[in-house]
Amino acid sequence: MKALGRTLAVFVCFAVCLTGIFALAGCEQSGAGEYEKNEKLDTSKDVALRIASSKESWPEMDNVITQFERIYPNCTVICEYIEGYSNNLPVRLQQTEEKIDIFRTVNIQEDTVYKDNALNLISDTAKEYLDLSGANAGLVANFRYTEAENTQYAVPYGGEMRGMYVNTTLLSKYGLATPTNRAELLHCCEVLYAEGYVPFQSSPGTFAQQLLYPYICSSIVNSGNYEQMYAAIENIEPGISEYFRDAYAFLYEIVEQGYFDYQRVEDELGYIFDGSAGKARDFLNVTKVAEDVYEKQDDIGKIAFMVDTQAFGLDLAKTKSDYHSKIEYEFILSPVGEDGGYAYLSPADGLAINNQSDHIDWALEFLNFFFTPEMSTAFAEETGKIPNTADALLQYDVPADRICDVGQVTFSYPFYRTVTTPMLGGYEDDMIGISKMNAKEYMRDNGDGTYSVAYTLDDYMDRLETEFQKIREAR
Numbered sequence: 001m002k003a004l005g006r007t008l009a010v011f012v013c014f015a016v017c018l019t020g021i022f023a024l025a026g027c028e029q030s031g032a033g034e035y036e037k038n039e040k041l042d043t044s045k046d047v048a049l050r051i052a053s054s055k056e057s058w059p060e061m062d063n064v065i066t067q068f069e070r071i072y073p074n075c076t077v078i079c080e081y082i083e084g085y086s087n088n089l090p091v092r093l094q095q096t097e098e099k100i101d102i103f104r105t106v107n108i109q110e111d112t113v114y115k116d117n118a119l120n121l122i123s124d125t126a127k128e129y130l131d132l133s134g135a136n137a138g139l140v141a142n143f144r145y146t147e148a149e150n151t152q153y154a155v156p157y158g159g160e161m162r163g164m165y166v167n168t169t170l171l172s173k174y175g176l177a178t179p180t181n182r183a184e185l186l187h188c189c190e191v192l193y194a195e196g197y198v199p200f201q202s203s204p205g206t207f208a209q210q211l212l213y214p215y216i217c218s219s220i221v222n223s224g225n226y227e228q229m230y231a232a233i234e235n236i237e238p239g240i241s242e243y244f245r246d247a248y249a250f251l252y253e254i255v256e257q258g259y260f261d262y263q264r265v266e267d268e269l270g271y272i273f274d275g276s277a278g279k280a281r282d283f284l285n286v287t288k289v290a291e292d293v294y295e296k297q298d299d300i301g302k303i304a305f306m307v308d309t310q311a312f313g314l315d316l317a318k319t320k321s322d323y324h325s326k327i328e329y330e331f332i333l334s335p336v337g338e339d340g341g342y343a344y345l346s347p348a349d350g351l352a353i354n355n356q357s358d359h360i361d362w363a364l365e366f367l368n369f370f371f372t373p374e375m376s377t378a379f380a381e382e383t384g385k386i387p388n389t390a391d392a393l394l395q396y397d398v399p400a401d402r403i404c405d406v407g408q409v410t411f412s413y414p415f416y417r418t419v420t421t422p423m424l425g426g427y428e429d430d431m432i433g434i435s436k437m438n439a440k441e442y443m444r445d446n447g448d449g450t451y452s453v454a455y456t457l458d459d460y461m462d463r464l465e466t467e468f469q470k471i472r473e474a475r
Helices: 001-020 059-071 087-096 135-143 168-173 182-194 207-221 226-234 240-256 264-269 275-283 308-321 362-368 373-383 415-421 431-435 458-475
Strands: 047-053 077-082 100-106 158-167 286-290 293-298 305-309 329-332 345-348 350-353 403-405
Touching: 047 059, 047 087, 047 362, 059 077, 059 373, 087 100, 100 362, 100 458, 135 264, 135 345, 135 403, 158 207, 158 308, 158 373, 168 293, 168 329, 182 240, 207 240, 207 305, 207 345, 207 403, 207 415, 207 431, 226 240, 226 308, 240 431, 240 458, 275 286, 275 305, 275 308, 308 329, 350 362, 362 373, 415 431, 415 458
Parallel strands: 047 077, 047 100, 345 403
Antiparallel strands: 100 350, 158 305, 158 329, 158 345, 286 293
């Protein structure tokens, strides 16, 4: 525990330093209703800001805009929808008439097409106006630019929390309670499988990473020797794949036992998990009966555990209301560990400022207002995201040794894609491969009408180690 304490202390120290970088002189943040105007701004002249959006309708941003315009009546904020956003945003940022001032973006790094159009939020110009003291330091840090010091082009407007939705109505039918640890989770799966259910359901392309990546990250951060393990992974030392054996072994077990079987679900139930709306209907047992016609089949459902992010709850709530479903459910951190689930906060999209804006000072002030705890929380509630606030993780009753922040597991190579979906290998080599290993097309034909899994757990671990070493050799 002493090592863990040092780890947290180092991270907190970094967070405080980062917050200090963004400290604002002369503009104090407070509640949205008590927000103090920035006296450095000239409010005697009318100003128009344009925010580029990938959504035709962005009601959660409209709410922030309305509140901002009440504080600054001289400032009009326009949300501009850009069709084909990823392709057309770079072009729009270059235009000199009715310039875009603020834009929605992913984390801006070296290969981001419009990197050169974004304002460095740690520049002297930005530091004079920008205050992110109310934001979550870990989320902010994750968006820092990795190719140069003192550079950051965007700030995430919230976070994502991976976990699972539990059909408590279905569990109750068989005398089961919401599982709180791995043993209880496997017991629920055993009982439900015996009753003819496939307990876990989701797309095989996202199932494993959403279920287990928080555990993988926590196993690094809270290992008791974080600095040593981090260095070994960063340097891609031989044998580091063994750090992740337990996560891979658990995934292998639940697929081998049939507790996750996407092919059987597709064949028997017709579930293909096509988008969030389709997944919500599947979870609540709303099926297609005619072209564009769906009907609720019962108020019990056939899915016990749907692995997804917390934001999926918005689609579930809407579907439950639309079809008058009586199925009860709850979101939990996936209890894949011996003692429970793991909290891992990863960033959502963010906001950046066009460095060619004619109103950079006003754009920075809009970000100041957006990232007050009150506005950030209100925005998150509308999107199902975790607010970008300093206390973002306090809503989860999880001890410190099962919490990690994305900023603590950021490496100089694509670690996430290596342990979940290798770039240099194929789907048969990774977590997606394990997720699909009980589908007949990926199994070994025994020649007698039976099939068996094609690869052992050790095979997958060897392939993961090979993948790491490929990246090391390519450096």
